Amino acid sequence: QSALTQPASVSGSPGQSITISCTGTSSDVGGYNYVSWYQQHPGKAPKVMIYDVSNRPSGVSNRFSGSKSGNTASLTISGLQAEDEADYYCSSYSSSTTGRYVFGTGTKVTVL
């Protein structure tokens, strides 16, 4: 199953902004406005942070924002905080032969 491509790691200092990219194809990221982002702390279940490219669920900090251009989606975390240190996964609805959904390879965010 072909996963969406994310950088393995991104780091930043408290207060800074970081951006995580998520690259797919025209069959997933580029073909639908159905990209979502999940935060996962060690030993915990994933939690949705962004859905449908740029929407934030109730309760998620407005420091998290999402966007998309072509086959690449992005998650930006502004005003980085220690609690943001976690793994982040993107996901997209897909029309490819791999199945209905595809996840990204995951990005470890480190707060320096």
Added chain:
Amino acid sequence: QVSLKESGPALVKPTQTLTLTCSFSGFSLNTNGMRVSWIRQPPGKALEWLARIDWDEDKFYSTSLKTRLTISKDTSKNQVVLTMTNMDPVDTATYYCARAISGTYFDDWGQGTLVTISS
């Protein structure tokens, strides 16, 4: 309040069949538009979507695992069951069930259950 919880064996032998149950509360799979998926995560690796069942009994599977997976629901018990046949050590993972109201993202997740495949 929405809650999901996975249950099943922690240890399965190679070639055996795995049966996992997702018990949920706070919503009904009889509700128009409601969907539940199974997703797994091998230790230290990325998430992988496995299967989805919808309120209207539609079912979808990962193409690479389709021949091994069966998803079903028991709306009277508020449960979704996933069976996976011919288990292999590479199937060792934490298995999650997750709700998807719109079908475009997973809005609530269970805590996950770790399944180890070993003889």
